[in-house]
Amino acid sequence: MSLLAVQFAPFPQITREALPLLPKTLVEWLLAGFGAPEWLVLIAGFLVAAATVVGVFAGGFALLSLVERKTLARAQNRIGPNRAGWFGILQPVADGIKMLTKEDIVPAKAEKLLHLLAPIMIVVPSILALGVIPYGREWIPVPLELGLLFFFAVGAMTEVSIFMAGWASGSKFPMLGAMRAISQMVSYELPLMICALGVVMVSGTLSLPDIVDKQGGFHLGFIPAWNLFTPWGLVAGLLFYVCSIAEANRCPFDLPEGESEIVAGHMTEYSGFKYALFFMGEYLGLFAISGLGITLFLGGWQAPLPGLDFVPSWIWFFAKLCAVIFSFLWIRATFPRVRIDQLMRFAWLCMIPMALLTLPAAAIWHFTGRGFLSWVVTVPLLLIPWVIITVIYNKRLAPTLRTYHFAE
């Protein structure tokens, strides 16, 4: 009875910006209304916020699996899945049901506990990472002061979980796949962080919302003040983009679970729901890393053109996200897989030096007044080494025409 007697506070006014926070405010409002204790309301609010994020990106995952297959097909001049529902829209549901109903095989020699734990450990960091990215002016699930650091710290867990997955399944292939995956991720994490460092240095804070705020405003009226449109930002952005592909183990760098090589890499011994979890982990990781890329270089939820204030900020974030994801898919459709030694050499002898270069470039850019003059100074500083490194030093990495030896 006492429930009804509770006095409801007036429903807070929902603005367009705060639309994604609707469920959170709704639940808080209800609990408060029902006289729940303060900490309960707080926790419930957090939980609901988290739920919304997970829900959004789980939906995104499902959509992405379909869209990826569609775009790949279109790129290869075929139609892609269109049976399951109108234009194949229900294909993810079908995959999901397939995954759930598949028998969950656990190899005899596997470490039972670790085998189970591995997939979970892969999804958790991605979700944590998603929690810290600012999606909209209002919609920041966890506004951490050390947001970026948190993102990378959590990112570090993925290597351990991949190792667990590979080692726990007991057999040789997963082990080898895990080792290759780990070496690849460790190698590419370094340039990733160094590029992010550039942004941190320029914007002066580690908290992601502040970084996005700093990217507001427009140069010369129509060019948005995103980090991408600065000399060092361009280079750092591109490097960040390439590293994020490698981090997500996608296409040119999808060596670990390359179908034609080591079966499915560290995921060979998994089937059923665990396998699905792996995929979910991968895609969520993709969302997280591209989200970070957007916040650092593409101005997060900042509008591309002036005068578009009426559009809520999170719309811009998701638009950019779709664009970036599409570019991933596009790359996956076009580029051949890279060999492991080329991959490693590219990371250590090409990416890291350039990433290190962006730091002084950013410093010089900052201290020469960030204007036209700084452009003139920093561009050669970056261009010349880039030419030296790619053209002269790593000539062997350039793709060469394949020569076919036909049996005489």
Added chain:
Amino acid sequence: MVETLTPHLPNLLWWVPLLPLIAGGIIAFLPDARGRIASKLASGALFVSCLIALAALACSLTPKEVEAFAPLTWFTFGDVALKVGLLLDPLSASMAAMVTFVALWIFIYSTGYMADEKRFGRFFGFLSLFCGAMLMVVLSNSLLLLFMAWELVGLASYLLIGFYFEKPSAAAAAQKAFITTRVGDMAFFLGMIWLYSQTGTLLFYDGGNGLLESGALASLAGTATIGGLSVSAAAGLLLLVGAMGKSGQVPLHTWLPDAMEGPTPVSALIHAATMVAAGVFMVARTHPIFANGGGLTVPLTACAWVGGITALYAALVAMAQTDFKRILAYSTVSQLGFMMVALGTDGVAAGMLHLICHAFFKALLFLSAGSVIHGCHGEQDIRKMGGLSKPMRRTFIAYAIGMMALSGFPFLFSGFWSKEGILHSAQTWAGGYGPFLLAASAALLTAFYMTRQALLVFFGEPRKPGVHHPHESPSVMLVPLYVLAAGAVLLSLIATPIWPWFEKWIDGESAVFDSGALSHGLGLIALSLGIVTVGVGASWMIYRKPSENSNAPDPLAGKLGPLWHFLERAMGFDALYEKAIIGPLAFFAGGVDMLERMLFVPLMGMAEGLIKGFGRLTGATDESGINRGFNSLCSELKNRAASASRSQSGRPQAYLRSIGLGMSVLLILYFWLSAR
């Protein structure tokens, strides 16, 4: 020619003694096989030095004051510099010329005489060494240099007497000669040191402050020594003893007859002409010291008496000798006695004259003796010879000239005049007639034994049946005989009182031709004529018909009986010395040896035992105590170390455990202490 030479004299004169010495040095390095070269080298060197000596003689003919050449400083010790140098005055010039001339002909003679000798080179090496030393004695301006050369001469005589060192008698004779002369030399050395300490210099003539100049002589005369003798007198006596040793005067004469063991040319050169004359020359050279203090000084009287006694003694002994060369040896001793008498009685010039003449005819006699022995194939006993005048005619003639000169045949021979001069100075001596009488009787006996020798050797029938036809010596041996014979005769020219050139030259005045001089010395000449005729006559009477067999007793032996045998044994001097000196010495040596054996040997034995015992003791302690202890200590240490090293197991965790323990113990200790 004289003027051109005098400026070069100082360094030319040095070559006179140096050339033979250098020749001797070179010969010493030549192997014996190259003997021929040695003789040519030695005679060549001597020939050159003889030329220089004659040239020097020519320079010193014109009488002028004594010319001492610049002395060289031999070596300096502290601020004192010892100087040596050469001297050219009539005395040294005449002696140098005589020595080189006689030695040269003896060299030539000995190339023939020693031809078949195995060690030919070595002989000539010693000879040239001797000549060099003798010339150094003669020409030296410093008593030290003289003494040094004197010793060298003694060495040379030792080497030459002991030339046939295989013969034990020769070796013993050489040793005897050397030791007896050493006794004399010791006295000479003491005298020299004494003179040096008094005057501070040893140079004879040194521009005013030399030894023989007035300044030094005055200082010597002044200081009196023990027994009231002045220093110069005492030193003079010592020098006299040195001269007696070298010239074979009575107490120290025993070595000279035995020196005949050496080859005959050696006897001729050394024991007739030169070396024995060294003593006489030294006395003549240092005469001012002897005569220091004026009048009848002690050394001079001693010299005279010693000379007289020696002359008579040697003449007596010579009568009873049967060995050809021993007779000549004793005659040399007596002639030296004559010279000493001359020097003792202020007849320095007469003494020197007799010395030079004696050198010529005594060398002649010895060389002829050599050729006789050579002819008789080494036979030396006159009793086994006889009638050699026919087979060895030329040797006989030379011998005869020498014999007549020695025994003083009148007028023609130098011996007569020089002996007459000595008798004259002995007669006019202030110190009494003693020496005169001794000298006269000695002269008589000289004539006697020389004719005895001549008769026994050259006249009568050859007594030795085995000696088949003795052959005459080759001309290389005869030519020197003729030259020396000529010398013995020609010297009389400068010796006669008519034209006493030599005496005046020695005394520094110029000689005056005075035909009347003979008239006022007639008594003495008559006396000496008488002496000679008596001596020869008596000898002729006794030895006219020598008995046929060679071992018949000597006719004189029958008459004198025991006295003859006494004389034959040289008055028993050897036996005397044997008993008087060698006996006690041997006894003393025996006693010391016994002392040694009785006292020292056991002592040493004890000491040895002690040391060996101590050694054994330390060895034992070392072995048992230290070694074993040390080894056990080492092995203990090693085991302990081994166990300790095991803790260093190499396992890091073991180390960490110990670190942990250590740390906790330390901390506990720290807190426990701080809590207290």
Added chain:
Amino acid sequence: MTPLAMLLTLSSLMFTLGLLAVLTRRNAILVLVGIELMLNAANINFIGFWRYGPSDPALTGPMFVLFSIAIAAAEAAVGLAIILMVFRHTRSTDLNKLDSLHG
């Protein structure tokens, strides 16, 4: 029992466990695990004292921890590199076998 005491006991226990691991483990890599534990124990101390000790404007605690983390990482890297090299050389990481430096 103040939180600081709690933290200190935690760190000493952790240090001891690390020490035990270092002393007992035969595998070189697991010794490294022990060493990491000991280092973390030290870090806990630093943060504990910084947090509950007297206020410290100079932030020595955190500074120390930062440097210690950096150096621990470096040490782990070098240690493992060496262990790998030794492994390649002797085909074993068993510490008891690597005792050639014995006395």
Added chain:
Amino acid sequence: MIPLLILTPLILLAALGAVWKARPVHAALLLALTLALNAILYLVLSADFIGLIQFMVYVGAVAVLIVFSLLITRPGDEAEEIARRPRSLVTGLACSLPVLAVMLFIVSRFENAGQAVADARSVSIEQLGTTLFTTHAPAVMAVGVLLTAVMIGAALFAREPGKKTQTPSDS
């Protein structure tokens, strides 16, 4: 205080597992767990930056490194490990227990040191940055040099001797 009470036993258990576990990989993973819990402890103690750094460095890098080297050397001697355990444990304990005793004795001195309830104290990035780069600038540079040296050294050590990094395209 409560989170502390929860975390401490967890950390100790994980650490004990890391030390005790026979299988090396399990031990390594448990180490990763202890390090993660440690990071969480730092976060609880409101040393955020250090916690995240700890998490990133230790869990991300060191644990992976250790696990990686375990993969390479593949130690398989768990059986022998167990067989030998009692003896080595005894010696190990004998050495480490006194150390523990000493430490606990010292800790007992601090029984009531420090505030019971901590005041709100946190370190901001700016504070950390300024102190790090002003007072400890040389230290930071030294650590920089050290890390580069280590990187090069480790690369050199781990390289197969003699074999140049061959890439197929070089043939």
